[in-house]
Structure formats: C-alpha cells, structure tokens
Amino acid sequence: MFDDKAILNELSFKFIRSSGAGGQHVNKTSSKAELTFDLENSQCLNDDQKQRLKINLKTRLTKENVLILQCGESRSQHKNKTIIIQRFLDLIIVNLIEEKDRIPTKIPRAVVRKRLTNKRKTSEKKAKRKPPQLD
Numbered sequence: 001m002f003d004d005k006a007i008l009n010e011l012s013f014k015f016i017r018s019s020g021a022g023g024q025h026v027n028k029t030s031s032k033a034e035l036t037f038d039l040e041n042s043q044c045l046n047d048d049q050k051q052r053l054k055i056n057l058k059t060r061l062t063k064e065n066v067l068i069l070q071c072g073e074s075r076s077q078h079k080n081k082t083i084i085i086q087r088f089l090d091l092i093i094v095n096l097i098e099e100k101d102r103i104p105t106k107i108p109r110a111v112v113r114k115r116l117t118n119k120r121k122t123s124e125k126k127a128k129r130k131p132p133q134l135d
Contacts, residue, residue: 002044002049002092003044004089006044007089007092010037010044011035011088012035013033013034013035013081014034015030015031015032016034017031019032019072029075029077030077031072031075031076031080032071032072032080033072033077034069034070035067035069035070035071035085035088037088038064039067052095052096053092053095053096056095069084069087069088069091070084071083071084
C-alpha cells in the first residue's frame with residue numbers, strides 16, 4: 001500500500017482563525033487547521049496510486065493536483081490537527097482500494113422452472129375467469 005509515516009512528512013499545515021461566532025477566544029487564536037498535500041510531487045505513492053487518486057478525488061483537488069482539507073471543529077489547534085490527519089489518511093486509504101469485478105452468477109434451473117410454473121398457473125387462473133366461448 002503506502003507508508004503512513006512517510007506520507008505524514010509530506011503534509012504541510014497552516015493554522016488560521018476559525019469563522020463564525022465565538023466571542024473573544026475566536027478573535028485572537030488561530031485554531032483552524034488547514035492541511036495541504038501535493039499529490040503530483042509525492043514520493044510515497046507510485047504512479048498507479050497517484051493516477052487512481054487523481055481520478056477518485058478529482059472534485060477535491062486543485063488544478064495543480066493539491067489536496068486541501070480544513071478542520072475547525074475544536075477550539076484546540078492540536079485536536080484539529082489530529083482530526084485532519086485522520087481524515088486525510090482515511091480518505092487516501094478508501095480511495096486507493098481497488099474494487100473487485102463482479103462475476104455474474106448463473107440462475108439455477110430450479111429457480112427458472114419455479115418462475116415458469118408460477119407464470120403458467122397465473123395464466124390459467126386468469127383464463128378460467130373469462131366466460132366460456134360458445135360457437
């Protein structure tokens with residue numbers, strides 16, 4: 001897969017002020033964490049993994065193939081950094097998983113036979129409801 005420790009060294013963090021209401025504390029502390037990861041210049045991922053991530057994360061990447069994540073849930077800068085790192089790792093792991101091709105199964109003969117007999121019974125039942133034809 002990829003090395004978690006090595007990929008964490010490629011991350012860069014920036015701390016900014018959180019938006020919204022919050023009183024005096026929010027006006028003077030930069031607790032919101034912003035994580036940036038340059039996918040194009042990553043040394044931890046091979047070309048195939050980079051291509052897969054470009055396809056799967058195309059709506060979340062910038063034009064320069066940089067992934068930017070933000071977290072301002074907590075008042076603690078350290079907690080926000082921990083949360084954003086975990087989100088990043090989860091996002092990378094989920095999007096690197098290869099989906100297995102579905103192998104279509106054959107419908108068993110007994111199931112086909114049962115469906116056809118039920119169709120025949122229903123048809124006969126409806127045919128018996130009609131009045132007899134007199135010639």
